[in-house]
Amino acid sequence: MASSWKLADHPKLPKGKMVAVVVLDGWGETSPDKYNCIHVAETPAMDSLKKSAPDKWRLLKAHGTAVGLPSDDDMGNSEVGHNALGAGRIYAQGAKLVDQALASGKIFNDEGFNYIKQSFANNTLHLIGLMSDGGVHSRLDQLQLLLKGAGERGAKKIRVHVLTDGRDVLDGTSVAHAETLEKDLSELRGKGIDAQIASGGGRMYVTMDRYENDWQVVKRGWDAQVLGEAPHKFKNAVEAIKKLREAPNANDQYLPPFVIVDDGGKAVGPVLDGDAVVTFNFRADRMTMLAQALENEKFDKFDRVRMPKIRYAGMLQYDGELKLPSHYLVSPPLIERTSGEYLVNNGIRTFACRYSHSSFKEVDTVFLSMYNSETVKFGHVTFFWNGNRSGCFNSEKEEYVEIPSDSGITFNVKPKMKALEVGEKARDAILSGKFDQVRVNIPNGDMVGHTGDIEATIVGCKAADDAVKTILDAVEKVGGIYVVTADHGNAEDMVKRDKKGEPLIGKDGNVQILTSHTLHPVPVAIGGPGLAGGVKFRKDVPNGGLANVAATVMNLHGFVAPDDYETTLIEVA
Ligand SMILES: O=C(O)[C@H](O)COP(=O)(O)O
Numbered sequence: 001m002a003s004s005w006k007l008a009d010h011p012k013l014p015k016g017k018m019v020a021v022v023v024l025d026g027w028g029e030t031s032p033d034k035y036n037c038i039h040v041a042e043t044p045a046m047d048s049l050k051k052s053a054p055d056k057w058r059l060l061k062a063h064g065t066a067v068g069l070p071s072d073d074d075m076g077n078s079e080v081g082h083n084a085l086g087a088g089r090i091y092a093q094g095a096k097l098v099d100q101a102l103a104s105g106k107i108f109n110d111e112g113f114n115y116i117k118q119s120f121a122n123n124t125l126h127l128i129g130l131m132s133d134g135g136v137h138s139r140l141d142q143l144q145l146l147l148k149g150a151g152e153r154g155a156k157k158i159r160v161h162v163l164t165d166g167r168d169v170l171d172g173t174s175v176a177h178a179e180t181l182e183k184d185l186s187e188l189r190g191k192g193i194d195a196q197i198a199s200g201g202g203r204m205y206v207t208m209d210r211y212e213n214d215w216q217v218v219k220r221g222w223d224a225q226v227l228g229e230a231p232h233k234f235k236n237a238v239e240a241i242k243k244l245r246e247a248p249n250a251n252d253q254y255l256p257p258f259v260i261v262d263d264g265g266k267a268v269g270p271v272l273d274g275d276a277v278v279t280f281n282f283r284a285d286r287m288t289m290l291a292q293a294l295e296n297e298k299f300d301k302f303d304r305v306r307m308p309k310i311r312y313a314g315m316l317q318y319d320g321e322l323k324l325p326s327h328y329l330v331s332p333p334l335i336e337r338t339s340g341e342y343l344v345n346n347g348i349r350t351f352a353c354r355y356s357h358s359s360f361k362e363v364d365t366v367f368l369s370m371y372n373s374e375t376v377k378f379g380h381v382t383f384f385w386n387g388n389r390s391g392c393f394n395s396e397k398e399e400y401v402e403i404p405s406d407s408g409i410t411f412n413v414k415p416k417m418k419a420l421e422v423g424e425k426a427r428d429a430i431l432s433g434k435f436d437q438v439r440v441n442i443p444n445g446d447m448v449g450h451t452g453d454i455e456a457t458i459v460g461c462k463a464a465d466d467a468v469k470t471i472l473d474a475v476e477k478v479g480g481i482y483v484v485t486a487d488h489g490n491a492e493d494m495v496k497r498d499k500k501g502e503p504l505i506g507k508d509g510n511v512q513i514l515t516s517h518t519l520h521p522v523p524v525a526i527g528g529p530g531l532a533g534g535v536k537f538r539k540d541v542p543n544g545g546l547a548n549v550a551a552t553v554m555n556l557h558g559f560v561a562p563d564d565y566e567t568t569l570i571e572v573a
């Protein structure tokens with residue numbers, strides 16, 4: 001091992017304990033009422049962690065500046081949450097880096113913009129992404145500044161391909177967003193720039209799949225955006241969104257694809273040879289599939305029919321390992337020396353002995369981790385955890401297990417999702433004795449919470465709690481340690497509230513359902529028979545956040561974290 005990777009031994013804590021790291025997705029802490037699905041659901045396992053050991057349960061900040069977002073008005077999300085959990089430090093995240101690059105004008109001077117600019121004189125600039133002010137994947141104000149900047153720098157023809165949100169923002173806000181965008185585009189037209197929205201669709205049905213769960217989602221987007229083909233044709237995007245929202249059960253997340261056509265019925269914005277394309281989402285997970293389709297010569301995930309020769313740039317580079325895409329407007333946070341990479345580089349003997357052929361030969365290089373979730377969250381505990389890197393650091397020491405998610409449904413239909421399977425896989429991994437760390441993500445609170453279906457979310461929360469119980473029982477059997485936490489809030493509050501905390505009533509007389517994440521803190525609990533006596537949470541880290549978890553987990557493996565990591569949450573009395 002290179003000496004730079006060597007972690008110091010913890011002065012008091014032993015090595016060799018199996019540590020289960022459990023991340024409940026979308027599981028925050030707030031006051032109990034009927035819109036708090038975690039409170040309403042039966043969750044005995046999580047309740048017992050809170051009640052039984054007050055010095056081993058606490059809250060952590062999971063939003064805003066604590067996870068590298070521009071302000072404390074920004075809710076947390078899985079990318080920034082898992083980045084912080086895995087990296088142990090707070091990095092300025094995509095949202096903030098793009099803000100800075102736009103404010104300084106640097107974005108317009110760097111390589112990525114200069115590359116796409118070559119298409120401005122004779123061809124079209126296409127901007128594809130999520131039309132939202134949620135700040136999770138993209139932001140409308142950033143798109144507006146990008147449009148303005150491109151217009152000022154010679155873009156003559158601009159086409160925007162919008163994906164409606166309703167997941168990180170209230171359902172129905174797509175209409176106002178499209179109106180805002182249309183106003184900007186008409187100002188550009190006033191300056192002689194041919195600027196229009198060219199296509200659209202709901203993010204979950206068109207384009208923004210992740211982790212290769214369902215390539216048909218990306219194909220629907222490709223057909224509308226690149227080929228100019230969609231089942232619905234309109235003259236104007238605001239009209240399109242309003243009309244498509246009238247269908248029974250329609251919502252922003254799942255609007256069908258549409259294209260804008262001219263008076264002759266011809267699509268106004270297919271992508272053609274010589275054009276420039278920018279995907280303006282800064283967040284990676286739901287853009288990498290489209291990025292592959294736009295960038296890769298060889299591609300077999302669906303029939304692209306026509307692959308235009310384009311200049312393509314991402315808002316950010318989405319995958320640092322695959323260098324995807326190769327051109328980008330803003331450099332992503334350089335997240336390096338993550339806890340996963342350190343641990344892989346620091347051997348743990350005890351369990352590794354089981355791999356040795358001669359009995360009790362010391363094998364000092366094997367650190368096995370097993371990371372598992374189902375498809376829709378799989379990359380969270382791998383890709384995000386490892387600083388937006390796909391693949392393992394060392395395939396001999398890491399095993400990534402993925403349980404296929406149900407696809408083609410919204411998760412309120414099957415709110416238990418694969419929690420049982422995730423729990424059982426984790427249990428089996430723990431009991432196998434092959435792994436020093438077993439890391440899992442349990443998605444229900446988040447994925448069902450995003451549907452806005454309160455009854456289903458309650459069922460999902462119970463299923464998540466059942467999975468926690470399965471894992472804790474296995475930890476108990478092997479004498480291990482557990483760390484149970486969450487990446488951000490969601491299921492604990494399902495309604496939009498006024499400043500006093502009262503539910504807001506919408507125009508239709510019903511409470512306004514909140515599908516998005518929240519600003520609430522998340523719990524973290526430690527315990528298990530392997531936890532050394534006297535270990536408890538320190539009282540002097542009152543502002544602790546997700547980034548403090550990595551040093552804590554390193555301690556529980558018997559190591560001291562590197563100096564520049566956020567401090568550990570625990571002390572040994
Ligand atoms: O991509 C999504 O599903 C939401 O926009 C954010 O949810 P996540 O951050 O929990 O993935």
Ligand SMILES: [Mn+2]
Pocket residue numbers: 025026077078079081446487488
């Ligand atoms: Mn999440």
Ligand SMILES: [Mn+2]
Pocket residue numbers: 026078446447450490517
């Ligand atoms: Mn979410």
